[in-house]
Amino acid sequence: MDFKMKEEEGFTTTTEFGELHVAGDEQFGYRPYQLMVASIAVCSGGVLRKILKKKRIDIEDIAISSNVERNEEKANRIEKIHIHYKIKGQNLNEKKIHQSIVLANKNCPMAQSVAGSIEIEETFELL
Known part of the structure; x- marks a missing residue:
């Protein structure tokens, strides 16, 4: 670029x-931090969507919200990103969704690029 x-x-x-x-x-x-958070959240969500599709878990919608913790004393760097998925579908299995989120994190290039420097916490709710 x-x-x-x-x-x-x-x-x-x-x-x-x-x-x-x-x-x-x-x-x-x-703002640069907005782009970084968006890249990580949307990459994770996109990988999650692909994993759920491969597992034939039928979802209607995924909404993602994120909260960011920044450290003003260290150049206002991003310390933690909390990603929360709201997953809508029928007969969703909580355990399978959780496993899919863990797998998505391991396969998201953006999340793996910041592993060890930015904590990423992921939670979800089924709708």
Whole structure:
């Protein structure tokens, strides 16, 4: 990816999907920590979705929420991300879902890229 400096603040890049604006100020683009959290949460959710499909666990929907703990004393770095899945479907087995989430974490490239430096906690509820 190539990034170009914007006049106001931040940087921009163009991808196949469109233009992405990144800046330290939300007025000018996505903040870098937002992109990191989104990458980890959505990657984990996408891998989970594929695993559930392979296991023939029929789901109607997955909603993901995330909470972030940052350390102001250490450059405001991300210390922990809590990912919570709300999984909607019929006759869902809690144990199989839990096993699938553990497997998804092990196979998510974004989660594995930060393993050992950012704690990722995952919880879920069945709807």
